[in-house]
Amino acid sequence: MASVKQIQVTFDCAEPQRVARFWCEVLGYVAPPPPEGFATWEDFDRTQPPEDRGSWFACSDPSGVGPRLYFQRVPEGKVVKNRLHLDVRVGTGLVGEERLAVLEAECARLVALGAVRVQLLLADEDNESCIVMQDIEGNEFCLD
Incomplete structure (x- = not known):
C-alpha cells in the first residue's frame, strides 16, 4: 500500500511576496521567519543576485x-x-440563507484585501451555493 504524501500548492505569479501575504490573510496562514542571520526577508533578498530577488515566497498553516x-x-x-x-x-x-450570509461576509472581507468577486452560484439539486472569486493576480478560487 502506498503511503500518503504531503503536498505543496504552487502558484505562478508576478509578485510572490504580495500574493503570498494575500493568501496568508485569506487562510490564516503565516509566513516563515527570514533565514537565520537576517532580520527581514528584504535583508535576505538584498544578498541575492538581482534576477533572483523577490523570485519566491512561501507560507504555511500554523x-x-x-x-x-x-x-x-x-x-x-x-x-x-x-x-x-x-x-x-x-x-x-x-x-440556504445562513450559508449565503457567511459566504457574503467572507466575500466582503476578501474584496477589501484586493480579491475580485466574479459570480454567485446559487444552490441547485446537486450543489450548495458558492461564490467564484479571483485573487489579487486573477487566479480563480471559490468560497464554498
Missing part, C-alpha cells in the same frame, strides 16, 4: 495541517482560466 503554499515568479501573465483552483471552505455544514 497548525501544520494544511499544505504549504509556494509562490514563484514567472515572466508570463495569466491568460486563461485556471485548470486547478482552491475552494476556501467557509460555509461547511450551512445551507
Whole structure:
C-alpha cells in the first residue's frame, strides 16, 4: 500500500511576496521567519543576485495541517482560466440563507484585501451555493 504524501500548492505569479501575504490573510496562514542571520526577508533578498530577488515566497498553516503554499515568479501573465483552483471552505455544514450570509461576509472581507468577486452560484439539486472569486493576480478560487 502506498503511503500518503504531503503536498505543496504552487502558484505562478508576478509578485510572490504580495500574493503570498494575500493568501496568508485569506487562510490564516503565516509566513516563515527570514533565514537565520537576517532580520527581514528584504535583508535576505538584498544578498541575492538581482534576477533572483523577490523570485519566491512561501507560507504555511500554523497548525501544520494544511499544505504549504509556494509562490514563484514567472515572466508570463495569466491568460486563461485556471485548470486547478482552491475552494476556501467557509460555509461547511450551512445551507440556504445562513450559508449565503457567511459566504457574503467572507466575500466582503476578501474584496477589501484586493480579491475580485466574479459570480454567485446559487444552490441547485446537486450543489450548495458558492461564490467564484479571483485573487489579487486573477487566479480563480471559490468560497464554498
